Amino acid sequence: MAEDKYNLKNPAVKRILQEVKEMQSNPSDDFMSLPLEENIFExxxxxRGPSDTEFEGGVYHGRIQLPAEYPFKPPSFMLLTPTGRFETQTKICLSISNHxxxxxxxxxxxxxxLVALIAFMPTNPNGALGSLDYKKEERRALAIKxxxxxxxxxxxxxxxVIDEIHEYMLSKxxxxPQLSPSQAPEEQSTNKEYETQVNPQNAVGEELSNAAVGDRIVEEPHEAPLNANPEPEGLRVPRRVPVGHSVEPLLHRQEPMVQKPSDDRMFTLAAVGLTIAIAVLLLKKFMKASGHGAFFMDGS
Known part of the structure; x- marks a missing residue:
């Protein structure tokens, strides 16, 4: 670097040269940055994309412009590699930038x-200038590319300089990961829909088991539509599921239905019973009347 091109007494130049030496003596696996030979303010x-995010493994290039008043005024940042989070060749708006x-x-x-920029990547853009809000699978594809x-x-x-930095970052x-974070939930959702179509009771059982929390018994709310006929007691699926017990037996178990006699049979039995009662009563009256008549005949 041709340091003789700059006034070493200039606070900005002095500070920049110090940072260059510090960057070279203490490299990082997460980033690399170098000034241009012809302009140390560029x-x-x-x-490197942050771990455990859709940016993981990606190598994202950009440029920094330092103002003449640096470090008393902030730099500006511009991304050159598509990320799905920041626009390319546009000065992005961050709390660490000149915006x-x-x-x-x-x-x-x-x-x-640079450390702050890495931390900003997985955050919500909230419509900030120079920000994008791509889907996770799109960002993962850009990370691979x-x-x-x-x-x-x-x-x-x-x-x-760009090529030199790129080789260094690839080595680190x-x-x-070839599987995007969004694919696994989609596959799981697809499998769940398939299981629901094949065996709807499995889905009901899962919902009921998810309703059980801790050591409590959670009752699933059930609201019947107006003017709807209530479902028979014998066919109703239990709404309360004890924690720690299997839901499957509850889905297949039905309360025993009590066979109630028909109205005609009940009426017939009542009529027979009433007839028998009347006959007994008449017989008792007849016997009593017969005994009382004989008594008067003997005493006359």
């Missing part, structure tokens, strides 16, 4: 800014 960088100078601290550095080659941008001297970056 930096190229690449960051929010009120948040910038002179104690922060290029290293600090980002490893193929470094972006083409600027002069041959700049491109040389883990492989990209």
């Amino acid at each position: 930096w190229q960088f690449a960051i 929010h100078p009120e948040h910038w601290q002179p104690s922060w550095s290029v290293r600090t800014a 980002s490893r193929e080659a470094a972006p083409k941008f600027g002069t041959p001297e700049r491109q040389k 970056a883990p492989p990209v």
Whole structure:
């Protein structure tokens, strides 16, 4: 680097050169950044996608422009690699960028800014300038593609720095998982729909078992539509499921139905019983009357 091109007494130049030395003496596997030979206020960088996100394994390039008042004013950032989170070749809006100078601290550095940029990647864009909101599977596809080659941008001297950074980051970056995080839930959802179609009771059992929490018995709310006929007691599926017990037996068990006699049979039995009672009563009266008549005949 031709340090004789710059005034080493300039606070910005002095600070930038210190950061260059610190970056080279203490490299990171998560990012790499170098200034251009022809302009130390122009930096190229690449960051690694954060782990356990759809960006994992991706290598994302960008540029940093440091103001003449650096470090008292914040830098600006621009991504060159498509990420699905930030627009390319557009100055992005972050609390560490020149869009929010009120948040910038002179104690922060290029290293600090790159660490923050990595942390911002999986966050919600909330419509910020230069932000995108792609689906996870689209971002994962871009992460895989980002490893193929470094972006083409600027002069041959700049491109040389970009290619050098890309080779370094590939040597440190883990492989990209081939299965996107969104595919597994989709497959699981598809399987669940299939099981529901084949055996609807399985789905009901799962819902009931999910209703059981801790050591409590959770009753599933059930509202019948107005003017609806209530379901017979013998065919009703139990709504209360004790925790720790299998739901399947409850789905197949039916309460025993009590066979009630028909109205005609009950009427016949009542008529027979009444007839017998009347006959007995008449017989008793007849016997009593016969005995009383004989008594008067003997005493006359």
